[in-house]
Amino acid sequence: MIDRIHHVGIAVRDLDKALDFYRDVLGLHVHAMDTVEDQGVRAALLTIGESEIELLEPTSPEANMAKFIERKGEGLHHICFNTPDVDGDLEVLKDKGVELVDQKSRVGLAGMICFLHPKASRGVLVELATTMENYRG
Ligand code: CO
Numbered sequence: 001m002i003d004r005i006h007h008v009g010i011a012v013r014d015l016d017k018a019l020d021f022y023r024d025v026l027g028l029h030v031h032a033m034d035t036v037e038d039q040g041v042r043a044a045l046l047t048i049g050e051s052e053i054e055l056l057e058p059t060s061p062e063a064n065m066a067k068f069i070e071r072k073g074e075g076l077h078h079i080c081f082n083t084p085d086v087d088g089d090l091e092v093l094k095d096k097g098v099e100l101v102d103q104k105s106r107v108g109l110a111g112m113i114c115f116l117h118p119k120a121s122r123g124v125l126v127e128l129a130t131t132m133e134n135y136r137g
Contacts, residue, residue, distance in 0.1 A: 007052035
């Protein structure tokens with residue numbers, strides 16, 4: 001089961017402008033940057049100790065991330081918990097009747113990931129992730 005916060009996801013309108021603060025002012029190291037087509041985001045992961053900050057910029061006005069920013073503005077989007085076994089945890093959560101966004105894990109920037117429905121966690125979108133080094137699926 002989950003053992004630490006893997007990253008905090010932050011919705012931003014402009015990734016490069018966000019990096020001006022998180023990378024250049026705070027001095028955090030960008031260790032991954034990629035466009036995740038199926039999520040409609042261009043994302044960067046910045047290391048902060050054992051955890052990370054994930055900056056998420058919508059790739060188009062139709063992307064879910066763009067709609068999120070329209071509704072709520074820039075800011076906290078989700079919290080990701082690290083787990084050694086994302087698939088095993090998903091099965092446990094299904095057995096417990098937890099509402100899920102993803103029925104199966106899929107590839108994300110942080111490794112194999114899935115999202116739980118915010119209804120399950122009192123309004124906070126929760127992601128679970130198993131890094132590729134640890135994934136045994
Ligand atoms: Co994330």
